[in-house]
Amino acid sequence: MSKPIELLFVDDDIDFIEGCSRWFEKKGHRVSQTTSGQDGIDQCSKHDFDAVILDWNLPGLSGIELVQRMRESNPETEVIVLTGEGTINNAVESMRLGVFDFQTKPFAMGDLERRCIAAIERRRLRKENLQLREVITRNRKQATAMIGTSEPMQRLGRLIDRVAPTDKAVLIQGESGTGKELVAQAIHAGSSRSERPLVTLNCAALPENLVESELFGHEKGSFTGATAMKPGLFEVADGSTLFIDEIGELPLALQPKLLRVLEDGSLRRIGSHKERRVDVRIVAATNRDMKTEVAEGRFREDLYYRINVMALDLPPLRERNGDIELLLNHILDKDHELDDDARQALVAYIWPGNIRQLINTLVRAKILADDGHITISDLPEEVRTPMTPMAAIPIPFFGSLITLECQHIAEVLQRENGNKSKAAKALGIERRKLYRMIEKHGISC
DSSP states (O other): OOSOOEEEEEOSOHHHHHHHHHHHHHTTOEEEEESOHHHHHHHHHHBOOSEEEEESEETTEEHHHHHHHHHHHOTTSEEEEEESSOOHHHHHHHHHTTOSEEEESSOOHHHHHHHHHHHHHHHHHHHHHHHHHHHHHHOOOOOOOOOOOSHHHHHHHHHHHHHGGGOOOEEEEOOTTSOHHHHHHHHHHTSTTTTSOOEEEEGGGSOHHHHHHHHHEEOTTSSTTOOSOEEOHHHHTTTSEEEEETGGGSOGGGHHHHHHHHHHSEEOOBTOOOBEEOOOEEEEEESSOHHHHHHTTSSOHHHHHHHOSEEEEOOOGGGOTTHHHHHHHHHSOTTOEEOHHHHHHHHHSOOTTHHHHHHHHHHHHHHHOBTTEEOGGGSOHHHHSTTOHHHHSOSSOOSOHHHHHHHHHHHHHHHTTTOHHHHHHHHTSOHHHHHHHHHHHTOOO
């Protein structure tokens, strides 16, 4: 086994369970014990054991009742029944209840260990199936190749090659639309966890009251609308990588809970007292200045240093000389072509929304194009105008980037007649983020 098994023995024969505990502890496993069926149920409600080995004939609770309550409260935990009075009826009934194995005493300790290992393997396979189902349900996007041969992209590629195999936390920093999720996919693909699916969460895409449930899961009835138990993304990503996009949007109240998972792998679902442990690599991303967020009290300093073991800075599209041509050729399909004026305008434009805005612009142009031939008239006004206010600003720009950003947002809002949904799409950002920026900087609509 790659890690010790966590076992609970439930048997009213104290000499028997103490002997079993000593044997398994010498083998490096972690063992708890009790002589009470009710105490065994209570322990399982607080701790996530790999397997429970219990006696079929305990005072106060029948074997059937004990197994039923164990399986109801702990469907992930495997149960092995031991008894000195085994019958075919008892064995059949226990298997019907989902028990992994039914053994009669006496038995060899080595044989019991092998059966425990087999039970843990079944638990692992069930967990992997759950992970795959959850990932397919929550995230149907397919990975896209990173395109670019510019010097900044080559430097980024070298850093990804170095950090991917280390299993350390990574913080990806960059403007909106620069491809932070693609970098996360590349890091996961180069890691030892690549055989398991990458799990993603965008903190900006969810209401604050749902972020905790998505990350940590919840029990049935733990809040209004919790009609069924749901594992959180940390459990789904156990043994794999969890990509937390827009981590700067994580509510301050949840940050201590995230810090705890990163420190020792422990978490509790909403509405549960049971402590669970996971092994998850964190890759986080943000378009915020996280040092400023920490200084202004919106992000915990200890959490910032925990996620920022290695920082990768994504270059904006305007700094990737030569890459726009490659991106154009990659995004356009065989049924569409650009005329020279349109291509020149696309290459010359300084993309504030980066690759996301470029993709949206080409999608729009393909819809408007006649017979698949994209002309400059099919491009948005800000792209086809040679010198928009944004493009007229020399690069590098040594003024206030916030002022520059606000000016451009105001211009796009004005062009879209105050329609925030259209403006957010043109800017290549989430609508919720646009609302927040308007409110934060007092931008006139």
